Amino acid sequence: MGKSTNITSQNITIGIIGMGRIGNVHYKNLMRIPNVTIKYICDLIATDDWVMKYKAAENVVTDYHEVLADPDVQAVLICVPTDLHPQFTIDAAEAGKDIFCEKPVGFNDEEILKALSVVKKTGVKFEVGFNRRFDKNFRRIVDHRENGDIGDEQVLKITSRDPEPPSMDYVKRSGGIFMDMTIHDFDMARYITNAEVDQVFVTGNVLIDPEIGKAGDIDTAIINLSFKNGMMGVIDNSRQAVYGYDQRIELFGSKGMAHADNVNDSTTTFSGKDAVSGDKPMFFFLQRYIDAYKDELESFLDAVRGVHDVECTFEDGIKAIRLAQAAKKSLETGQPAKVEDI
Numbered sequence: 001m002g003k004s005t006n007i008t009s010q011n012i013t014i015g016i017i018g019m020g021r022i023g024n025v026h027y028k029n030l031m032r033i034p035n036v037t038i039k040y041i042c043d044l045i046a047t048d049d050w051v052m053k054y055k056a057a058e059n060v061v062t063d064y065h066e067v068l069a070d071p072d073v074q075a076v077l078i079c080v081p082t083d084l085h086p087q088f089t090i091d092a093a094e095a096g097k098d099i100f101c102e103k104p105v106g107f108n109d110e111e112i113l114k115a116l117s118v119v120k121k122t123g124v125k126f127e128v129g130f131n132r133r134f135d136k137n138f139r140r141i142v143d144h145r146e147n148g149d150i151g152d153e154q155v156l157k158i159t160s161r162d163p164e165p166p167s168m169d170y171v172k173r174s175g176g177i178f179m180d181m182t183i184h185d186f187d188m189a190r191y192i193t194n195a196e197v198d199q200v201f202v203t204g205n206v207l208i209d210p211e212i213g214k215a216g217d218i219d220t221a222i223i224n225l226s227f228k229n230g231m232m233g234v235i236d237n238s239r240q241a242v243y244g245y246d247q248r249i250e251l252f253g254s255k256g257m258a259h260a261d262n263v264n265d266s267t268t269t270f271s272g273k274d275a276v277s278g279d280k281p282m283f284f285f286l287q288r289y290i291d292a293y294k295d296e297l298e299s300f301l302d303a304v305r306g307v308h309d310v311e312c313t314f315e316d317g318i319k320a321i322r323l324a325q326a327a328k329k330s331l332e333t334g335q336p337a338k339v340e341d342i
Contacts, residue, residue, distance in 0.1 A: 007305050007306060007307055008035075008302060008305065008307055009034075009035055010035065010305050011035045011036065011037060012035065012036055012037070012074050012075060012301050012304055012305065013036075013037045013039050013072050013073050013074050013075075014030060014036055014037065014038050014039065014040075014073070014074070014075055014076070014077065015038075015039055015040035015041075015042060015064075015067035015068075015070070015073045015075075015076045015077070015097075016030075016038065016040065016041055016042065016057075016076070016077045016079060017040075017042045017043075017064045017067060017076055017077065017078050017079060017080060017088060018042070018043060018077075018078065018079035018080035018081075019041060019042075019043040019046070019054075019079070020079060022079050022102055022129075023043070023077070023079035025286060025293055026077050026079065026293070026297060027041070027054065027056070027057075029293055029294040029297050030056075030297060031056050032294060033294070033297060033298055033301065035301075036301065037058070038054075038056050038057045038058070039057070039058045039059060039067075039070065039072060039073055040057065040058070040059050040060075040061055040066070040067040040070070040073065041054045041057040041059070041060045041061075042060075042061050042062065042063070042064045042066070042067050043062065044062055045062075046060050046061065046062050064088065064091070065091070068091055068092055068095035068097060069095070073097060074097065074098060074304060075097055075098040075099065075100065075125075075300075075301075075304050076092050076097045076098075076099055076100070077100045077101075077102075078092065078099060078100065078101040078102060079102050081173070082102075082104055082106060082107055082175065083106070083107050083108075085101055085102070085104070085105055085106045085115070086105070086106040086108065086111035086112055086114065086115040087111070087115075088101075089101055089105070089115040089118070089119065089126070090114065090115050090118045092124070093115075093118045093119045093121075093122040093124045093126075094118060094122060096122065096124060097124060098124050098125040098126070098303075098304045099119070099124060099125070099126045099127070100126075100127050100129060100297070100300045101126065101127070101128055101129065101317075102128075102129040103128055103129050103130055103183060103184070103187075103317060103320070104175070104179055104183055104317065104320065104321050104324075105128060105314065105317040105318065105321065106321075107175055107179070112318060112321070113318075113342075115314075116314050116315075116318065116342075119314055125303055125304060125310050126310065126313065126314045127296075127299075127300045127303065127310045127311065127312055127313070128312045128313070128314065128316055128317035129296065129312075130184065130187045130188075130191075130296075130312050130316070130317075130320070131289050131292045131293050131296050132184055132187070132188055132289065132292060133187070133188070133191050133292075133296070133311065133312055134291075134292040134293075134295040134296040134299065134311075135260075135289060135291075135292040136291065136292075136295075137260040137261075137263070138188065138191075138192065138249055138260050140258065140260065141192055141249060141251050141258040141259075141260055142191070142192060142194075144251075144256075144258040145192070145193070145194065145251060145253075145258070148255070149255060149256055149258070150251055150252075150253035150254075150255055150256055150257070150258060151253040151254035151255030151256065152253050152254040152255075153193055153195065153227075153229070153231045153251065153252075153253045154231050154232070154252055154253050154254065155231065155232055155233065155250075155251075155252040155253075156189060156192060156193055156225070156227075156231065156232070156233035156234070156249075156250070156251055156252075157233070157234055157248075157249070157250040157252075158185045158188060158189060158192075158233070158234070158235045158236075158248075158249050158250075159235075159236050159246055159247070159248040159249075160181070160182070160184065160185045160235065160236070160237055160246070160247060161236070161237065161238040161239075161240075161241035161245070161246035161247075162181065162238070162239050162240065162241065162245065162285075163240070163241055163242075163243075163244050163245050163246075163283050163284070164239075164240055165208060165209050165212065165219060165239040165240055166180075166239075168211055168212075168215060171211075171212055171215050171217055172215050174217075176216075176217050176324075176328060177204075177217055177218055177219065177221060177237065177239070178221075178323075178324040178325075178327040178328050178331075179321070179324045179328075181237060181239070182221065182223065182235060182237055182324060182327065183320050183321070183323075183324050185223075185235045185237070186235075186319075186320045186323035186324060186327075187312075187316065187319075187320040188249065189225055189233055189235065189323070190316070190319060190320070190323075192249060192251055193227065193231065193233070193251065195227045195228065195229050195231065196227065196228045196319075196339075197225050197226065197227055197228070197233075197323060197339050198226050198227060198228045198338065198339060199226045199326070199336045199337060199338045199339060200223055200224065200225055200226070200323065200326045200327050200330050200336065200337055200339065201223075201224040201226075201330055201335075201336040201337070202221060202222070202223050202224070202327050202330040202331045202337075203221070203222050203331075204218040204220060204221035204222070204331050205218055205219075205220050205221075206218050206219055206220070207219060207220045207238075208220065208238070208239050208240045209239070209240075212239070218331070219238070219239035219240070220237065220238050220239070221235075221236070221237045221327075221331075222234065222235070222236050222237075223235040223236075223237070223327055226336075243280050243281065244262070244280040244281035244282060244283050245262075245281050245282055245283055245284065245285055245287075245288050246262060246281055247262060247263075247281070247288060248260060248261055248262060262281035262282075263281065263282055263288055264278065264279045264280065264281055264282065265279040265280060265281075265282055266278075266279045267279075296311075296312075299311050315342060318342045319342065322339050322340050322341070322342070323339055325340070326338065326339045326340070
């Protein structure tokens with residue numbers, strides 16, 4: 001027991017590369033986690049006043065190579081735009097740093113596989129930022145599956161709807177709805193069931209904003225999943241649920257069903273003569289998954305310490321991309337599409 005306590009209390013020195021929205025989320029969460037030193041904040045547009053803005057960080061730099069060159073830095077968080085993920089991963093791995101990389105791990109297959117090869121060759125630890133795996137509600141479904149409560153898995157249902165569409169600038173560089181939004185659901189489909197998808201069949205349309213269609217994307221989709229073990233699944237996505245951030249998962253099997261519902265602003269309901277009313281689901285994904293973001297970082301840090309293996313691997317990241325690619329192919333052809341191997 002003493003050894004375990006000593007391991008979990010080991011200090012980890014971190015550098016955060018990329019200080020957009022998600023970089024700031026991780027920075028704030030690292031401030032809440034003990035035994036972490038944020039030695040670097042790195043961003044191309046960092047200015048002198050960032051030293052005051054990010055007081056918990058020892059250094060603010062604009063060149064990520066400075067972070068990688070420091071032998072004190074044990075691990076880095078890669079929070080830059082997706083197209084930069086593979087090269088930053090390669091550079092960090094060759095510098096011997098353990099890596100936490102935001103999803104997806106890249107857009108270009110050749111670059112992604114090259115980065116995977118370097119990570120394997122160098123032996124650094126690599127975790128993908130699929131935060132929903134760390135949501136306590138969804139983990140309870142996994143607990144029921146692992147305990148045998150579900151029995152033989154038969155049907156998976158995932159509802160994932162955003163409260164409002166992203167900006168058009170974001171849509172144009174997102175890689176499309178399957179790579180940007182549904183990729184979380186593809187990862188959850190594998191995580192919740194512990195099963196692999198054989199093929200997907202997609203129907204999708206532009207039902208919310210014509211500008212999304214002009215940008216070559218869709219905003220509403222139904223994805224049917226055929227698993228290799230015979231079970232079936234369905235994911236429904238919308239870029240606009242007017243009532244809030246709609247996140248629900250259900251796993252049904254021969255012995256029972258586990259269902260995780262939305263997290264509302266409060267659990268209070270009012271019952272009156274005319275109606276019964278309650279609060280809507282949380283509106284913003286950072287509200288809904290705030291604890292999950294912190295828990296995934298704590299899990300990564302413990303993996304760096306050697307307490308346990310990385311919980312969401314590079315291969316997991318690629319398999320989610322393969323599902324997204326199959327979904328795009330199915331939408332384009334109007335036919336079911338096989339999910340390719342890594």
